[in-house]
Amino acid sequence: MCDGVNQQSRREEDFRQEEMTDNVSQTRRQAMRAAITIQDVAARAGVSTATVSRALAGSNVVSAKARARVMEAVTETGYTPNFAARNLRARRSMMILVVVPNVANPFFAEVMRGIDDELVTAGYDMIIGNLDNLVEREARYVKLAQSGQVDGVLIMSGRVPEGDGRAMNELDLPMAAVCAAIPGLAAPQVAVDDRRASIDVAEHFLGLGHRRFGYISGPEGNINETERYSGFIEGLAVAGIGCEAVTYWHGLFNLQAGVEAGRDFLSMADRPTAVYAACDEMAIGFMKTVISAGLQVPEDVSVVGFDGIEFAEFMNPTLTTMRQPRYELGRTGARALLEEMNGPSKGERRIELAAPLIIGKSTCRPRFV
Amino acid sequence: MCDGVNQQSRREEDFRQEEMTDNVSQTRRQAMRAAITIQDVAARAGVSTATVSRALAGSNVVSAKARARVMEAVTETGYTPNFAARNLRARRSMMILVVVPNVANPFFAEVMRGIDDELVTAGYDMIIGNLDNLVEREARYVKLAQSGQVDGVLIMSGRVPEGDGRAMNELDLPMAAVCAAIPGLAAPQVAVDDRRASIDVAEHFLGLGHRRFGYISGPEGNINETERYSGFIEGLAVAGIGCEAVTYWHGLFNLQAGVEAGRDFLSMADRPTAVYAACDEMAIGFMKTVISAGLQVPEDVSVVGFDGIEFAEFMNPTLTTMRQPRYELGRTGARALLEEMNGPSKGERRIELAAPLIIGKSTCRPRFV
DNA sequence: CTGAAAGCGCTAACAA
DNA sequence: TTGTTAGCGCTTTCAG
Numbered sequence: 001m002c003d004g005v006n007q008q009s010r011r012e013e014d015f016r017q018e019e020m021t022d023n024v025s026q027t028r029r030q031a032m033r034a035a036i037t038i039q040d041v042a043a044r045a046g047v048s049t050a051t052v053s054r055a056l057a058g059s060n061v062v063s064a065k066a067r068a069r070v071m072e073a074v075t076e077t078g079y080t081p082n083f084a085a086r087n088l089r090a091r092r093s094m095m096i097l098v099v100v101p102n103v104a105n106p107f108f109a110e111v112m113r114g115i116d117d118e119l120v121t122a123g124y125d126m127i128i129g130n131l132d133n134l135v136e137r138e139a140r141y142v143k144l145a146q147s148g149q150v151d152g153v154l155i156m157s158g159r160v161p162e163g164d165g166r167a168m169n170e171l172d173l174p175m176a177a178v179c180a181a182i183p184g185l186a187a188p189q190v191a192v193d194d195r196r197a198s199i200d201v202a203e204h205f206l207g208l209g210h211r212r213f214g215y216i217s218g219p220e221g222n223i224n225e226t227e228r229y230s231g232f233i234e235g236l237a238v239a240g241i242g243c244e245a246v247t248y249w250h251g252l253f254n255l256q257a258g259v260e261a262g263r264d265f266l267s268m269a270d271r272p273t274a275v276y277a278a279c280d281e282m283a284i285g286f287m288k289t290v291i292s293a294g295l296q297v298p299e300d301v302s303v304v305g306f307d308g309i310e311f312a313e314f315m316n317p318t319l320t321t322m323r324q325p326r327y328e329l330g331r332t333g334a335r336a337l338l339e340e341m342n343g344p345s346k347g348e349r350r351i352e353l354a355a356p357l358i359i360g361k362s363t364c365r366p367r368f369v
Numbered sequence: 370m371c372d373g374v375n376q377q378s379r380r381e382e383d384f385r386q387e388e389m390t391d392n393v394s395q396t397r398r399q400a401m402r403a404a405i406t407i408q409d410v411a412a413r414a415g416v417s418t419a420t421v422s423r424a425l426a427g428s429n430v431v432s433a434k435a436r437a438r439v440m441e442a443v444t445e446t447g448y449t450p451n452f453a454a455r456n457l458r459a460r461r462s463m464m465i466l467v468v469v470p471n472v473a474n475p476f477f478a479e480v481m482r483g484i485d486d487e488l489v490t491a492g493y494d495m496i497i498g499n500l501d502n503l504v505e506r507e508a509r510y511v512k513l514a515q516s517g518q519v520d521g522v523l524i525m526s527g528r529v530p531e532g533d534g535r536a537m538n539e540l541d542l543p544m545a546a547v548c549a550a551i552p553g554l555a556a557p558q559v560a561v562d563d564r565r566a567s568i569d570v571a572e573h574f575l576g577l578g579h580r581r582f583g584y585i586s587g588p589e590g591n592i593n594e595t596e597r598y599s600g601f602i603e604g605l606a607v608a609g610i611g612c613e614a615v616t617y618w619h620g621l622f623n624l625q626a627g628v629e630a631g632r633d634f635l636s637m638a639d640r641p642t643a644v645y646a647a648c649d650e651m652a653i654g655f656m657k658t659v660i661s662a663g664l665q666v667p668e669d670v671s672v673v674g675f676d677g678i679e680f681a682e683f684m685n686p687t688l689t690t691m692r693q694p695r696y697e698l699g700r701t702g703a704r705a706l707l708e709e710m711n712g713p714s715k716g717e718r719r720i721e722l723a724a725p726l727i728i729g730k731s732t733c734r735p736r737f738v
Numbered sequence: 739c740t741g742a743a744a745g746c747g748c749t750a751a752c753a754a
Numbered sequence: 755t756t757g758t759t760a761g762c763g764c765t766t767t768c769a770g
Contacts (some may be wrong), residue, residue, distance in 0.1 A: 016556055028657040037763055037764085038763065038764065038765095039763080047740080047741085048740065048741045049741090049742095049743060049763090049764080049765090050740070050742080050743095051739090051740060051741075053765055053766085054740090054765090054766095055739095057765085061739060061740090062739070062740085063739060063740085066739080066740080075669065078535070079518060080512055080515040080516050081763085081764075082457075082512075082516060082517045082762085082763050082764070082765095083516040083517060083518040083766040084453060084456040084457040084462060084516075084517050084518060084762080084763080085457050085517075085746090085762065085763035085765090086451040086763080086764055086765075087456075087457075087764090088451075088453040088454050088456075088457050088745095088746050088747070088748085088762085088764075088765095089745080089746050089748070089763080089765045089766080090746085090764080090765060090766090092767070093453060093609075095496070102375075102384060102482070103478055103481045103482050104475075104478045104479045104481070104482040105478070106473075106475040106478060108478075109472055109473045109475060110473045110480040112472045112473070112497075112499075113471070113472050113473040113499065113501070116472060116497065116499045116501075116502070120499075120506075120509070122479070124496050125496055125497075125498075126499075127494055127495065127496050127497075128481075128485065128494075128496075129494075130482065130485045130489075132482070132485075132486070137489075140489070143449055144452075144494065146449040147449050147450060147451060147452040147453075147745090148452060148453045148454075149452040166447070190756045199715060203764080205763085224511075231742075232760080255679060255680075255683060284680070284683050285683065287608050288683045288685070291685060305763090310624060311624075311653070311680050313655065314624060314653050314657045315684075316657070316660060316684075316685045343475070353764095364708065404746085406746095406747055407747065407748065407749095408747080408748095415755045416756080416757085417756065417758075418748075418749090418757090419749080419750080419756075419757060419759095420755090420756060420757075422748070422749055422750085423749090423750095423755095426749085429756070430755060430756090431756085432755060432756085435755080435756080450747085450748075451746085451747050451748070452748095453746080453747080454746065454747035454749090455747080455748055455749075456748090456762090457746085457747085457748075457749095457750045457762045457763070457764085458747080458748045458750080458761080458762050459748080459749060459750090459762085460762075517763090537745090564767090600744090600756090629743040657762080
C-alpha cells in the first residue's frame with residue numbers, strides 16, 4: 001500500500017507513548033491492544049511484515065535470529081493475527097459449516113462432538129447451520145457457503161440444501177454427507193446402512209415368532225426414514241409377510257410421536273405384538289405410554305428403536321435398538337471432508353459404518369405364537 | 370487501488386466472452402461463478418462498486434433506478450458478497466462464539482437451539498467452541514475471540530475462558546454468560562438461581578419427612594455444582610440438619626456417575642431415604658441401578674434430579690426435578706448479548722429465570738418416619 | 739534469507 | 755444521489 005512506511009513509523013510512535021505514559025486508562029489500553037497489527041510486531045522486531053508473517057506461519061526460510069526476535073515482539077505486544085484479514089488474503093477461513101437438522105437433538109449432538117474432535121485436530125472450527133427441521137432455513141446456509149466464509153460443508157440433513165435457485169453442491173465447495181447418504185451426490189457419504197439395519201430388525205422379530213407388526217415412522221421424505229421403512233418391509237417379505245400386516249404410525253423422530261402411536265395402539269382391538277420405531281425417542285415415548293396404561297413390555301408388545309442413544313439402556317425395560325456409532329460417524333465424516341478438501345476425489349464415495357443390533361429387555365417371544 | 374479501472378474493464382471482457390462461448394465446461398463456469406465480485410456486478414449494472422455496496426446494504430440514499438439495475442445484475446451474475454472481505458473492512462463478522470462445556474450434552478443442545486433462534490433473527494451465525502469438559506481447550510477460543518473473527522461471545526461454561534496468559538474478558542469483546550453465572554464478570558448473566566432451587570429441593574424432602582440424605586455432585590469447582598450443593602445444605606440447615614446427615618457422592622454430570630453412586634448406595638448398611646442428584650442424568654443412572662437391584666423408587670429411596678430434561682418424564686417412575694427453562698435461557702442469553710453489542714451497558718447484570726420444581730413419581734414419604 | 743509492494747473484495751469518507 | 759479513492763490487516767510473489 002502507498003503509505004506503508006509512514007504508517008509503520010506512526011505505529012512505532014504509538015508504542016513509545018504507551019511505554020512512557022503508564023497512566024493510560026484501562027479501557028484505552030485495551031482498545032490499543034485490540035488494534036495491534038502485524039506492522040506493530042514488525043516494527044518492534046525490526047523486521048518487515050513479510051518476515052513476521054513467515055515466522056508465524058512456521059516457514060523455514062526464516063533465520064533463527066529473526067524468528068526469535070519476532071516471537072519476542074509477539075509476546076511483548078500480545079499480538080494475535082487478524083483472521084478476517086488472513087482469510088481474505090489466503091482465501092481460506094479454517095471454518096467448516098455443519099448443517100444439522102436440529103441442534104437440540106441428542107443424536108446429532110454426539111455426532112457433532114465427533115466432528116468437532118476431528119476438525120479441531122486439523123485446526124478447523126465449526127459453524128453450526130441449524131435447520132430446526134425447516135426447509136426454509138436452508139437458503140441462509142447456501143448463502144453462507146457461497147460467501148467465502150467456510151472452507152467446506154458437512155451435511156447431516158440427508159438432502160442437498162437449496163435456496164434462491166441454487167443448490168449447495170453447485171458451489172464448487174468441498175462437502176461430505178454424514179448420518180444420511182444423499183443419493184447421487186458427488187461427495188463422500190458416511191452413514192449406516194439403514195436398509196440393512198432394518199432388515200436385521202425384521203429378522204429379529206421374525207426369529208422371535210412375531211407376525212403382526214407396528215411401525216412408527218420418521219418425517220415423510222426423510223432419507224433415513226425411507227430406507228428404514230423399506231428395509232423393514234423387505235425383511236418381513238422374506239417370511240412372506242406383506243405390509244398389510246404392518247400398522248403404520250406417522251411420526252417426526254420425537255418423543256411425542258411415540259406417545260401418539262402408543263395411544264392409537266392402545267385403542268386397537270387386534271394389536272400388533274411387535275413395534276419398530278424409526279428412532280429411540282419414539283420407541284421410548286411408545287413404551288412409556290403403553291406401560292403407563294398397564295401393559296407389559298415386552299410380554300404384551302415387543303419394542304425396537306433405532307440409534308442406540310445413551311438413555312436406551314437406562315429405560316425400564318432396557319431398549320432393544322440398532323446402535324449407530326454416532327461419535328465415529330461424526331469423526332469419519334469430518335475426516336472424509338478434510339480429505340476431500342486436500343485432494344478432491346470428486347465422485348460419490350460411500351463409507352458405511354456398522355450398526356449392531358443391541359438386544360435389550362424390550363423384546364421377547366409373543367405371548368401366543 | 371491503483372489499477373481499479375483496468376481491472377474493471379478486464380472483468381467486462383470476461384463477461385462478454387462468457388456470453389459468446391456457451392460451450393465452456395461446467396467446471397470452468399463454476400470456477401468463474403465463484404470468482405464473481407462486486408466489480409463484476411458494478412460493471413454489469415453500469416454503476417460504481419460503491420453504489421452496488423449501498424444498494425445491497427439497503428441504504429436509502431440510492432435511487433430506485435440504480436437499485437433496480439444492481440439487483441438485476443446481481444441476479445444475472447449470481448453474485449454473493451464475499452463475507453471475508455466485508456468483515457475485514459466493516460470490522461464485524463456477524464459471528465458469535467458460543468463456548469459450551471460439551472456439545473454432546475442434551476441440556477446444552479436445547480440451550481443452543483434457543484441461542485440460535487435469537488441469533489439467526491438478528492442475522493448472526495454461531496461458531497461452536499466445544500471445550501469437551503477440558504480446560505486446556507479454552508486457549509483456542511480465547512485466541513479465536515481475539516482474532517477479529519467473532520463479534521461477541523456467549524459463555525456456558527461458568528468460568529471465563531483463559532489461555533496464553535489472557536482471559537477472555539480482557540479482550541474488550543462483548544460477552545454474556547448463560548446457564549451459569551460467573552461471579553464478578555462485568556457482563557450480563559442469564560441463569561437459574563441454583564442455590565434457591567436447591568433450597569426448594571431440600572424443603573421438598575423435608576416436607577415429606579426425610580432425615581437421611583444422599584447428594585450426587587457435579588464436577589468439583591463447577592459453579593453450578595457449588596451453588597447447588599451449598600443451597601441443598603443451606604436448605605437442610607433450616608430444619609437443623611447438618612451435612613453429616615448427607616452422604617456425598619462425587620460425580621461428573623453424566624449417567625455413569627449416577628450408576629456409581631447407586632452401587633455405593635446399595636452397599637450401605639444405613640441408607641439415605643432421599644437422594645438429590647445435581648443433574649437428571651445422574652439421577653437417572655442412580656434410579657436405574659437401584660431399581661435393577663430390586664429396590665423400589667420412591668418407596669425405598671426418593672430421587673430428585675436437576676435440569677428437567679425431556680426424558681425425565683419418560684422414566685419409570687417419572688423423575689421429580691428442577692426444570693430449567695433451557696430454550697429460554699439460550700434465547701434470553703443471546704438477546705442480552707445482542708443488547709450488550711449495541712450499547713455496552715458494562716457491568717454485572719444478572720437475569721434470573723425461574724426453575725419450577727416438577728413433582729414426578731420418584732419422591733414420596735420415607736417408609737419409616 | 740529478507741524486504742518492498744501488490745493486492746484479496748469490500749465499505750466508507752470525501753467529493754462532486 | 756453517485757463516483758473516486760483509500761485502505762481493513764494480512765500473505766505472497768518478485769527482486770535483491
